[in-house]
Amino acid sequence: MKDIEYVKPEEIEKRSFEIITKELSEKGIVLPKDRELIIKRAIHTSADFDYAKTLTFSENAVDVALELIKNGADIVTDTNMGLSGVNKKVLAAFGGEAHCFMADEDVTREAKERGVTRATVSMERALSIDKPVIFAIGNAPTALISLYDSVKKGGRKPDFVIGVPVGFVNVEAAKELFIDTDIPYIINRGRKGGSNIAAAICNALLYMARDGKSTI
Amino acid sequence: MKDIEYVKPEEIEKRSFEIITKELSEKGIVLPKDRELIIKRAIHTSADFDYAKTLTFSENAVDVALELIKNGADIVTDTNMGLSGVNKKVLAAFGGEAHCFMADEDVTREAKERGVTRATVSMERALSIDKPVIFAIGNAPTALISLYDSVKKGGRKPDFVIGVPVGFVNVEAAKELFIDTDIPYIINRGRKGGSNIAAAICNALLYMARDGKSTI
Numbered sequence: 001m002k003d004i005e006y007v008k009p010e011e012i013e014k015r016s017f018e019i020i021t022k023e024l025s026e027k028g029i030v031l032p033k034d035r036e037l038i039i040k041r042a043i044h045t046s047a048d049f050d051y052a053k054t055l056t057f058s059e060n061a062v063d064v065a066l067e068l069i070k071n072g073a074d075i076v077t078d079t080n081m082g083l084s085g086v087n088k089k090v091l092a093a094f095g096g097e098a099h100c101f102m103a104d105e106d107v108t109r110e111a112k113e114r115g116v117t118r119a120t121v122s123m124e125r126a127l128s129i130d131k132p133v134i135f136a137i138g139n140a141p142t143a144l145i146s147l148y149d150s151v152k153k154g155g156r157k158p159d160f161v162i163g164v165p166v167g168f169v170n171v172e173a174a175k176e177l178f179i180d181t182d183i184p185y186i187i188n189r190g191r192k193g194g195s196n197i198a199a200a201i202c203n204a205l206l207y208m209a210r211d212g213k214s215t216i
Numbered sequence: 217m218k219d220i221e222y223v224k225p226e227e228i229e230k231r232s233f234e235i236i237t238k239e240l241s242e243k244g245i246v247l248p249k250d251r252e253l254i255i256k257r258a259i260h261t262s263a264d265f266d267y268a269k270t271l272t273f274s275e276n277a278v279d280v281a282l283e284l285i286k287n288g289a290d291i292v293t294d295t296n297m298g299l300s301g302v303n304k305k306v307l308a309a310f311g312g313e314a315h316c317f318m319a320d321e322d323v324t325r326e327a328k329e330r331g332v333t334r335a336t337v338s339m340e341r342a343l344s345i346d347k348p349v350i351f352a353i354g355n356a357p358t359a360l361i362s363l364y365d366s367v368k369k370g371g372r373k374p375d376f377v378i379g380v381p382v383g384f385v386n387v388e389a390a391k392e393l394f395i396d397t398d399i400p401y402i403i404n405r406g407r408k409g410g411s412n413i414a415a416a417i418c419n420a421l422l423y424m425a426r427d428g429k430s431t432i
Contacts, residue, residue: 004361004389009333012358012385019384047382047407048264081412084300117225142228145220166263168235169228173220191263196297196412 016044017216024052034062037214038186041204045196054189056179062205062214064184065134065160069209072096073132073159075202077195078119078143082136085199090206101125119143127156136162138198141174148177161185162201164193232260233432240268250278253430254402257420261412270405272395278421278430280400281350281376285425288312289348289375291418293411294335294359298352301415306422317341335359339366348375354414357381357390364393377401378417380409 007015020040024031029052031039042051058064072095077083083100091098101107101122111118119140126133127150135158137143144165147158161183163175168191175187186201208214223231236256240247245268247255258267274280288311293299299316307314317323317338327334335356342349343366351374353359360381363374377399379391384407391403402417424430 004386004393007385009327009331009358012333016384044384045382046262046410047384047387080300081297081415084296085411111225115225117228142225166261168232168260168263169223170220171263177220194262194410194412195301196410199297 013044020044021216023049027052029053034214037208037216038062038201038204040216041200042188042197045200046194048192050190050192051188051197054192056185056187056189058183058185061160061184061186062208065186065205066209068132068134068160069094069096069205071132073134074099074129075134075136076100076122076126076129077136077138077198078102078122078165079139079195082138082195082198085196086136086202087206090203090210094206094209099126099129116146117142120146123147123150127158132159134160134162134202136198136202138162138164138193138195139166141165141167141170144174144177145170148174148181151181151183157183159184161187162198163187164197164201166193166197167191229260236260237432239265243268245269250430253424253432254278254417254420256432257416258404258413261416262410264408266406266408267404267413270408272401272403272405274399274401277376277400277402278424281402281421282425284348284350284376285310285312285421287348289350290315290345291350291352292316292338292342292345293352293354293414294318294338294381295355295411298354298411298414301412302352302418303422306419306426310422310425315342315345332362333358336362339363343372343374350376350378350418352378352414352418354378354380354409354411355382357383357386360390360393361386364390364397367397367399373399375400377403378414379403380413380417382409382413383407 074096075098077100080100086098088098107118107121111121119142123143123146165171178185236259290312291314293316302314304314323334323337327337335358339359339362381387394401
């Protein structure tokens with residue numbers, strides 16, 4: 001059994017990232033500089049090094065996301081857990097707001113009437129927001145599918161998609177849909193992901209926008 | 217690339233659990249009946265089958281937790297993400313309330329003054345709740361260490377500990393502390409866990425209490 005090591009509260013996160021950095025290096029994994037903080041935050045929130053291999057970025061994804069944040073883009077999540085994990089203070093400092101429409105009563109009612117998921121209706125609401133929006137999808141593959149369908153039908157394109165739903169039904173396929181589009185994305189290929197991963201990626205981007213650096 | 221399969225919204229969860237059940241069986245893993253729903257919900261929320269091996273239960277843990285819930289126990293989490301993931305409607309139907317003290321301003325102030333983590337102060341608040349409390353710790357190993365220290369000093373024992381913090385500093389050691397105590401627990405050994413896992417375990421227990429069955 002490992003012993004408890006005394007680490008000052010303010011040092012815990014720093015020490016965690018040192019361990020992640022060391023173990024990535026032991027595994028021979030070199031992260032691109034601009035993606036480093038994002039990938040390390042995903043590992044930090046899950047203790048799962050798979051994210052170093054499966055997180056996939058469209059060309060210049062990080063620059064595009066940072067530009068959106070700095071220009072006051074909103075963030076829409078597909079769970080209240082994701083919403084509660086996003087650092088709304090930092091987002092607000094740039095003029096952005098975070099939303100989740102999933103638990104709204106009229107969303108539930110409309111989804112039932114139309115026989116679609118609440119995620120589909122939530123995404124429609126999000127696409128009608130009158131400013132740039134970053135979609136942070138950590139749970140519902142149907143949210144990703146709805147966004148994709150909406151674009152195919154000539155609807156508004158999402159400004160940025162963080163596509164990290166977790167699960168077993170249509171999750172992998174829904175993520176792959178986005179890989180060949182021209183919509184900027186950070187996608188986690190495979191089954192893994194989650195609201196915690198979606199929030200961690202949002203926060204990594206927010207801290208990069210605030211601090212002007214992508215390393216830790 | 218896998219194709220998108222049309223699954224009715226209300227069937228998605230059922231189909232997910234069928235896939236989990238099939239793959240567990242292919243891996244030769246047989247889950248104890250009383251723990252089945254808990255372990256499957258942890259896998260469902262993470263797409264990580266490691267939880268079938270690492271989730272560890274004290275003797276009669278499930279019975280103890282269900283009894284607590286049915287008698288109106290509260291749940292205290294160590295993150296607002298965990299709090300937002302717990303099904304508070306089902307909990308309220310049994311007379312329980314969910315709390316998280318981590319973001320309270322006076323908790324932050326007191327932690328700073330004393331040079332301890334906010335988790336430590338939050339746990340002290342939780343231990344002063346005048347009814348049975350289930351501790352659902354998905355983030356801060358210092359929350360577990362504080363609870364342990366408080367018991368060692370003769371303080372109130374937590375009624376139940378869901379100990380699934382995630383991370384790299386003291387996380388494994390903090391979980392191991394509880395294995396040899398007589399405090400009832402569900403612990404995830406190793407580094408993995410998270411607020412999503414803590415909420416998934418709470419919800420599995422709540423649904424078992426409501427539905428009277430542990431299978432899916």
